[in-house]
């Protein structure tokens with residue numbers, strides 16, 4: 069008889085009791101495959117590339133170690149500083165990530181603060197940034213705006229996460245991304261999360277990662293019929309980024325060029 073594989077449980081991962089409590093409140097009884105593999109490596113301080121499909125629990129795979137690391141740093145830190153930066157390609161994803169990190173750190177009281185810079189309230193953001201929240205979540209464009217306005221300092225960053233890395237460049241954020249890297253300190257832990265390893269991902273990898281461990285969670289590709297070949301979608305100007313994001317996320321437009329007719333600002337290139 070084949071022996072059942074023993075899953076490494078959350079409570080065996082050297083996570084703080086406050087984090088374990090939040091996990092239990094979320095109703096998660098055991099880690100997903102990618103969490104089981106990634107969390108111990110990230111807690112060890114390794115740079116990691118996580119390649120896994122949507123819905124595999126990638127957010128917690130990078131967020132739980134990130135929260136743990138901040139709690140550890142806070143035990144000896146003398147001053148409040150921004151210690152983690154999460155870059156994501158869309159406003160929707162930034163918002164989801166902020167909410168997820170807040171839920172996972174809910175039991176840490178007011179110890180850990182997260183801000184999402186992708187929303188439009190710049191005045192309120194400047195105020196929160198002046199208090200140096202622990203985690204900043206942003207799209208590359210918004211992050212660069214704030215950096216160029218000297219609204220924040222990334223010199224104490226210990227962790228950089230690039231979520232949905234394969235979409236970051238597809239959304240036209242290549243220039244911004246490369247500029248942001250110049251504001252980072254020489255040493256930090258980097259995590260790159262992506263559903264596919266595209267040329268863009270390899271480009272980002274060469275800029276931010278040092279000897280990364282690559283975790284690949286292989287899953288069946290979408291069958292060809294599920295991919296769009298030629299479709300016209302009529303959309304309001306404001307809805308275009310969200311629609312594009314949904315199509316990219318579902319990998320329905322992989323290998324296709326998406327052109328917004330009547331829109332001169334951006335022509336999204338092949339993913």
Ligand SMILES: Nc1ncnc2c1ncn2[C@@H]1O[C@H](COP(=O)(O)OP(=O)(O)OP(=O)(O)O)[C@@H](O)[C@H]1O
Pocket residue numbers: 095096097098099100103121122123124125126127128129
């Ligand atoms: N260990 C777990 N047990 C049960 N549910 C979990 C666990 N980890 C995450 N989830 C839930 O699974 C869902 C997907 O998780 P998550 O958003 O982290 O996945 P993802 O791979 O980042 O997907 P997406 O690309 O959609 O963001 C979420 O609703 C999350 O609350």
